[in-house]
Amino acid sequence: MRCREVTEKLSAYAAGDLPSDEQQTVEAHLRGCRQCRRDAEAAARSEEALAMLGAVEAAPDLSADLSRRLEAPLRRRPRWASVAATAVILLAFLGSLWLIRPRDVARPTAPRPAVVANIPPEVEAANAIAETMTPPSQCPEDDQEPEAQPTLDGPGIRQRPVAVAAHPAPLQTAVDSPTSWGTGEEPAPPSTPEATEPTELRRADEVRSLLLRDAVRRRALAKSGIVFLVGTPAEEPQAKAYYVEITLPDGTQSVVEHGSVQDVAGEGALVPAVLQQVE
Amino acid sequence: MRSQCPRLVARAQGGDLAAFDELYRLHRDAVYTLCLNLCGNREQAQDLLQDTFVRGWRGLQGFRGRSAFGTWLHRVAVNVCRDAARRRRTQVGEAHAMIEDQPGDGDQTAELVRATLGRLKKPYRVVLALRYTLSLSYDEIAETLGWSLPKVKVTLHRARAAFRKEYESDGD
Numbered sequence: 400m401r402c403r404e405v406t407e408k409l410s411a412y413a414a415g416d417l418p419s420d421e422q423q424t425v426e427a428h429l430r431g432c433r434q435c436r437r438d439a440e441a442a443a444r445s446e447e448a449l450a451m452l453g454a455v456e457a458a459p460d461l462s463a464d465l466s467r468r469l470e471a472p473l474r475r476r477p478r479w480a481s482v483a484a485t486a487v488i489l490l491a492f493l494g495s496l497w498l499i500r501p502r503d504v505a506r507p508t509a510p511r512p513a514v515v516a517n518i519p520p521e522v523e524a525a526n527a528i529a530e531t532m533t534p535p536s537q538c539p540e541d542d543q544e545p546e547a548q549p550t551l552d553g554p555g556i557r558q559r560p561v562a563v564a565a566h567p568a569p570l571q572t573a574v575d576s577p578t579s580w581g582t583g584e585e586p587a588p589p590s591t592p593e594a595t596e597p598t599e600l601r602r603a604d605e606v607r608s609l610l611l612r613d614a615v616r617r618r619a620l621a622k623s624g625i626v627f628l629v630g631t632p633a634e635e636p637q638a639k640a641y642y643v644e645i646t647l648p649d650g651t652q653s654v655v656e657h658g659s660v661q662d663v664a665g666e667g668a669l670v671p672a673v674l675q676q677v678e
Numbered sequence: 679m680r681s682q683c684p685r686l687v688a689r690a691q692g693g694d695l696a697a698f699d700e701l702y703r704l705h706r707d708a709v710y711t712l713c714l715n716l717c718g719n720r721e722q723a724q725d726l727l728q729d730t731f732v733r734g735w736r737g738l739q740g741f742r743g744r745s746a747f748g749t750w751l752h753r754v755a756v757n758v759c760r761d762a763a764r765r766r767r768t769q770v771g772e773a774h775a776m777i778e779d780q781p782g783d784g785d786q787t788a789e790l791v792r793a794t795l796g797r798l799k800k801p802y803r804v805v806l807a808l809r810y811t812l813s814l815s816y817d818e819i820a821e822t823l824g825w826s827l828p829k830v831k832v833t834l835h836r837a838r839a840a841f842r843k844e845y846e847s848d849g850d
Contacts, residue, residue, distance in 0.1 A: 410838035445842035451788045452795070452810040458710030458727055462699055465728055469695060469735050 400428050405435050413442035683747045691738050698738075702731050705748060708812055709755050715807040716759040718796040726762055730755040745821055752812060753822050756804055763800075794844045802837035809834060 405428045411417050412425050429436050683704070689697035706727060713726035734754050741750050795803050808814045808822060820830045 410835060410842065414838065441846055442838075442842055445838070445845050448787070448791045448794070448845055449806060449810045449838070449841060451791050452711075452715050452807060453813060454788060455707050455711045455811070456714060458706040459724055461706075461724060461728055462702060465702060465731055466695065466699065468728065468732050469698070 400424050402428075402432060402435055405429070405432070406438055409435075409439050409442040410445075412439065413446040684743065687738070687741065687743070687747050690735075691741070698731075698735055701747070705751055706731075708748070709751060712752060712755050712807055712811050713759055715792060715795060715811050716756070716803060717762065718792050722762070726755070726758055729762070730758045733758055749818060749822050752808065752814075753824075756808075756823065760800070791845075794841060797844055798837065798840050801833055802840050805830065805834045806837050806841060 405425055408417060408421065408425055412422060417425065425439075429439055683701065686697045686701050686704075690701060709730055710723055710727045713730065714720060714723035717723055717726060730751065734751055737754070741747065795806060798806070804823065805819060808819045814822065816827060816830050816834070819825070819834075820827050823830070825833075
């Protein structure tokens with residue numbers, strides 16, 4: 400055993416904590432090494448000193464004082480402290496309610512097409528909520544920032560002029576893809592005539608649920624610069640038929656209405672193609 | 679005497695102050711010495727002794743008997759000393775100075791040892807105090823501090839080396 404190894408073990412050796420075989424090895428080394436012997440003596444002195452800590456001292460009899468302290472009731476906070484704490488919690492709760500309230504007055508004032516002048520209150524509310532809220536979703540990607548969505552950054556998107564996000568949507572309300580509107584059918588490729596297959600869209604609450612359901616897609620659509628509006632035709636304010644109007648960044652408008660897809664610009668395959676790309 | 683502990687603890691957990699007073703008499707010397715070795719000041723050690731038993735009384739319902747009552751109580755004492763040191767921001771040098779300012783109070787060599795101990799890092803101080811004040815085994819130290827056995831061994835080894843270095847420098 401070398402001096403360095405022995406030095407490492409001297410404290411344990413002096414304390415008697417070494418296994419017997421190691422103790423014998425150390426002792427054998429010490430017999431032949433004067434320097435390590437001196438270190439071992441120092442370790443022994445140190446050990447003797449530490450042993451003095453074991454001399455347990457008689458504690459003063461404090462039982463009378465201790466009994467008084469044990470019998471004394473626990474000091475309680477004054478009543479005003481608990482009242483103040485309750486008030487603070489209540490204020491914090493009210494403040495949080497105020498912060499998460501819908502902000503319909505702060506929306507951008509983009510000119511709306513004349514066709515959506517008559518928007519029923521419940522649909523208007525859906526639009527407002529869709530702008531401000533992130534609904535609970537099972538999708539783990541919902542917590543990501545919109546910039547993190549790969550959908551709009553892919554090279555395939557940039558090759559499609561209709562899906563390029565040139566500017567933020569002034570009145571963005573997302574519309575789900577035809578696939579998630581309840582038919583369960585995959586959208587057909589844009590090049591085929593089946594691309595204009597009807598898609599079910601029957602009630603306003605259905606529209607609302609679609610708007611609020613998928614935050615990822617909503618953010619992606621908003622970033623695409625496409626404007627979505629939900630409403631009833633201006634000439635039929637009492638009509639039960641709801642529609643979604645889609646305005647592309649290049650000004651092209653499409654309308655999803657009565658469960659069917661109609662491209663007012665005349666390119667029947669455009670809307671599903673855009674939705675498919677954005678999705 | 680220590681064999682009476684479980685019965686006394688059970689009675690104390692039921693609110694019997696006389697039983698807890700008996701526990702105090704059984705353990706006070708060990709706890710006091712531990713506190714003294716950890717803080718290095720007799721007056722403060724008395725306060726810490728009381729604080730340990732007051733905290734022990736209030737936390738007695740949390741004692742499940744998984745370890746010996748003494749082990750549990752020593753852990754309380756170590757925590758009380760640690761909290762007191764934080765509160766008072768006791769400096770290592772202060773403890774040393776306080777001890778040196780008390781001539782003739784107890785064995786001088788023991789005081790010097792405590793002063794040396796007071797200059798060590800806190801973990802070193804604690805393991806040395808538990809090992810040499812209470813003669814706890816490595817396993818008992820591990821249980822008291824909630825450490826692993828290897829950690830106890832390594833810390834104790836380093837603590838001894840640190841103590842020896844300090845103690846030798848005092849002698850120079």
